Amino acid sequence: MSKSISAEKLRLNTRKDNKGWKKWGPYLSERQWGTVREDYSANQDAWNSVTHDMARSIAYRWGEEGIAGISDNKSHICFGLAFWNHNDHILKERLFGLTGSESNHGEDVKELYYYLDSTPTHSYMKMLYKYPINSYPYDQLVSESRKRSRLEPEYEILDTGVFDNNEYFDIFIEYSKADEQDILIKITAHNRSKKAAPLTILPTVWFRNTWSWGYENYKYKPMMTGVAKKAIDIDNKNIGHYKLYCENAQELLFCENETNFERLYKVGNASPYCKDGINDYIVNDIKTAVNPNNIGTKAAARYTKTVKAGDSYTVRLRLVDHSILEPFGGFEDTMDKRIREGNQFYEEVQQGVENPELLKIQRQAYAGMLWTKQWYYYNINEWIKGDPAMPKPSEYRKYGRNAGWRHMYSANILSMPDKWEYPWFAAWDLAFHTLPLARVDPDFAKRQLAVVLREYYMHPNGQIPAYEWSFSDVNPPVHAWATWRVYEIDKEMNGKGDIAFLEKIFHKLLLNFTWWVNLKDEGGNNIFGGGFLGMDNIGVFDRSATLPTGGRLEQADGTGWMAMYSLNMLRIAVEIALERPVYQDMASKFFEHFLHIAGAMQSLGGDEISLWDEEDQFYYDMLHLPNNNSMLLKIRSMVGLIPLFAVEVLTPEMLEKLPDFRRRVEWVLANRPDLASLISRWYESGKGESRLLAILRGHRMKMIMKRMFDETEFLSDFGIRSLSKYHLENPYQFRVNGDVLRVDYTPAESTGSMFGGNSNWRGPIWFPMNFLLIDSLMKFQEYYGNDYEVEYPTNSGNMVSIKEAALSISERLINLFTENSEGRRPMYEKYEKMQSDPHFKDLILFNEYFDGDTGKGLGAAHQTGWTGLVAELILSVSKAEKGRFKEAKV
Incomplete structure (x- = not known):
């Protein structure tokens, strides 16, 4: 029944x-x-x-x-x-x-x-x-x-x-x-x-x-x-x-x-x-x-x-x-x-979650996501001109903040990052919000992704508006990834995928992808800049501003994001093509985009210089100086982990159903063996004869994971830090115009004023990046299977599957909110009232980010937006626990 x-x-x-x-x-x-x-x-x-x-x-x-x-x-x-x-x-x-x-x-x-x-x-x-x-x-x-x-x-x-x-x-x-x-x-x-x-x-x-x-x-x-x-x-x-x-x-x-x-x-x-x-x-x-x-x-x-x-x-x-x-x-x-x-x-x-404490935390996460909706009203043309019954605004407004966005007219219910500290929509935050929202209201989640791509939001040139303080800032291109993940969640819950939703979003994302290719690949070599890309002060200087050295910056994260974007668009095109074969052409287009970007990350279009540093076995940003010299900015940050995001697995069943796509792929690989040998494991079958597309080949993948799983570097008790702890004892220093600019490991609040000083990417733990890393690791697992093992943590001698490492990171993140063996929640750190008072101790806040050493909650205290992703982690870990139990019984 x-x-x-x-x-x-x-x-x-x-x-x-x-x-x-x-x-x-x-x-x-x-x-x-x-x-x-x-x-x-x-x-x-x-x-x-x-x-x-x-x-x-x-x-x-x-x-x-x-x-x-x-x-x-x-x-x-x-x-x-x-x-x-x-x-x-x-x-x-x-x-x-x-x-x-x-x-x-x-x-x-x-x-x-x-x-x-x-x-x-x-x-x-x-x-x-x-x-x-x-x-x-x-x-x-x-x-x-x-x-x-x-x-x-x-x-x-x-x-x-x-x-x-x-x-x-x-x-x-x-x-x-x-x-x-x-x-x-x-x-x-x-x-x-x-x-x-x-x-x-x-x-x-x-x-x-x-x-x-x-x-x-x-x-x-x-x-x-x-x-x-x-x-x-x-x-x-x-x-x-x-x-x-x-x-x-x-x-x-x-x-x-x-x-x-x-x-x-x-x-x-x-x-x-x-x-x-x-x-x-x-x-x-x-x-x-x-x-x-x-x-x-x-x-x-x-x-x-x-x-x-x-x-x-x-x-x-x-x-x-x-x-x-x-x-x-x-x-x-x-x-x-x-x-x-x-x-x-x-x-x-919440089916599949049995732990009473996790059920309560997850329920409050969903509550926060749903409470943090807001009617967001902003007609920029009227705002710039001023109102008939009011004094005219300053003439500067015509040329100042958001002046290039006169077409933008928002009057929608939107998911906010935080309704006090950030009571305005932020496009890349919103993309992460849609995943937990899709569990409780998939239609609302889909509408959120669609609304920021409408003609009265998206710029005519294809740029997605960033956030109220500067719509022209550049955020990471995560909306294709979010679209695919929301589609998967909706399909899982309702038994049928919404192809019409995918197709609608895909067409708008084509415009945005073209904007990236045309405006953020300054050298025309498939290596991308982009600016701060959401990660405020992670670099030695403000990446959105004019460089104090002159020249230009080529970013490992910008390029990694675009490789990921290409694969996300490829995967969406493949899914649509299963019903509408004409989309095989688009799948081929994004396959080739990915090949060129990934190849460029290896060799910068044939030059000897690469974003990959052989000595450190890590990716860095590259600074091109006006005198034609180039140098890597050797900061061990999340920037160097982002190339892991560019990974996708294609199954034989997909390719069997898409003969035109398969034929074009094999033609490209046959005629460009340089690209195929650099980045693709296409000719090596993985688990279940699946095929892997990834920037990182076996050795580089291993080296990146080795550093990421190192507890003296990126791996914290509570997730992956955004900056390696290596920089605690070894701060990075850069000399320019007689000044010494410095980046050192800062586990908690920002110690500088860059971007207002109210957030910090120099050491703390941020949920969106951790979630993307976990998501990528699970794709590598899908290809390699349980037979491929990594050392986790690094130098521990403990060998596990990639899946077990990903689940462990998930558990560390969840542990921010749960009571430890002493009955204390790490996120509340020193506050005894929150730890033991019966009218406080079971009330959960969802902070913007967390101390990279202690787990203390930092930033906005009600940032239920991307930190609400903990609801998804709880679900995946709970399901995995059931799977482990079954395997143990067998």
Whole structure:
């Protein structure tokens, strides 16, 4: 008897877009201030153009923010939470953090919050926010952080002592949909202290301001009105009529989502009830700050309660598109039902994972991926020109940041790297996000890959926009790889591959591939540059800037990425060709591209100089100086491991079904034996008569793996470092213009200011690169099989298959999150509260990167984007454990 499909999966199958059950979701940013979109300054100083202090008083142009915020799929109606502990000088209406200039390691949120659960349709969501009972240490965080040098760690909220005596509220926010546009909201505040404490909860609803900018089509101003103390009527012709029912509210408060010009700029206001009116009414007791007629474009229900020690207080609301006589009838039953349905859905998704701790970590990883969606709005042409009702922006804007991207117009639900620290889409981050997302919502994952390749994102020249601060930066070309992996996951889960999806993406990627070939192969020799390629400060100088030496740089990583790109496109073309034979021509094209790139990496088109250094047995970048001299920059970094990514296996079954492709391949190999002998093992059969395409031949592959598996170099207890530990004792030094530039092993936060100093590729562990290495090792395993063994770790005498080495690296990465033999999670390092406190210890954060020695979590604390890949690793390791058990029994 077939297993019944879960209710959540049925909802997912109802529609494939962001409407229906997905129309409402966690689509608000957690920080709109300090973004490029809201920056109208003459000097492109986004962090000071709109600050945290200004945020409560300024109407945003391009988006909205809120704690645990939700909105419709265009953010016409927004809902979020505000709190007041009766000590702070402002409402806790938005999460606080430091700007790049305030912190010693770049922008940094200084709050404790956790995404605990979410279904892909957001039929149920749960989040936790920890709010201090005593004054939030705003000034202390800023002043202490400014004192610290880049050589010191960041000053975190736990370092302030504000949580030391458990004097805080655990505030759980839950959303549950009774129907597509019927949302139950439950806020439960637990007083974790030993004393009674007052708390004001302000569930807040508001309209995104679309009426203040002077456009004819948007002069209409929507309206909210109060119905006694029971409900807020919400009327917006763009989305319809809603009610927010507020159970037992003590009062309803109304103001306008409009700028307080008087406070910010010392000029008169259009309305006496500005955006910060509710804040002024609650905190400063200014009665005239809210509209006594209970109308406006922003409204809140007030709930004030002194919560006894160890007790809790619950607030319930309901946001719905029709009237209900008893809005809270059956409330808890519906909430419980959606929780059960979510559990049923994840039982299927998490099949194969049996370890209870891994199940919990994986579930929180999925929750974070789903909570970190955002409606991202940015019309660059309007942003450059300015709005009719606003002062014209600086003329410099026409030539400054993103000026070459006037065609770009984003108004989509996108997966964010982090909704506070990086609340803007980043193209290469997003590619990695799609893998764990594909497990829970393959259609959403596929749409994410498609959207950044649309004509209103991709540049007419074929470049994919990088990220908001500079769309013209060059990120690694990982979208073909992600497309293939999402296709595989979708096929595995649904039993059938989506060829139409592959074909659609393939055509757009052709444009991007051509851009790379035309613009990033400066010497015309199939050796590529590209710039920083996402790995910020890994080199001796900024690879995106003009070289201080003059000349040009040829990059082992840029070239490795392009070889990988060629093979990804080859594999996609082969898959499509199995149904549509005409694509055999495209498969042949990318086969030849790969041959030329791989051959160039060996010999630079016939020159004696190569990116491969025979002495060190490693790949390096090459600097070509203006005097025609060339030199390798001998930094043992992730740059030299990236050629491992260029690997693909073709099976006899594929070739049998594609005779034209096979014939052309054999013709090329017969007529260019130089290329065939350099890079291909085509004429050597592997496991199951499969055929291997890879840059690295046997010896070079062995030498790269030997260095990568060396615990004194790249292999950490927690994964593969991005820089060899060799440089701890042997820093690389480069002399130019009388200065000595230096690269040494830095396991944690960046000690320099390159790229803002808020990330570091000189030693820490990054999930995306580790995941790609593991993925590549498994392809080598597919070809070589279990009979081929490597020493792992290097110099240990322990010989294992490539698969066992890959699984061990996966386990090391997973161990960042799991409790060790002492009951401690490495990612939380010294923070005893996070290690042992029952209200902290099982809450998982997903950091941007991790200390290469200790495993401490670093960077953005809620970067559930690419670190969410741990969900995939947990699945693969769990399945492998079952396989090992079966082999042992045999």
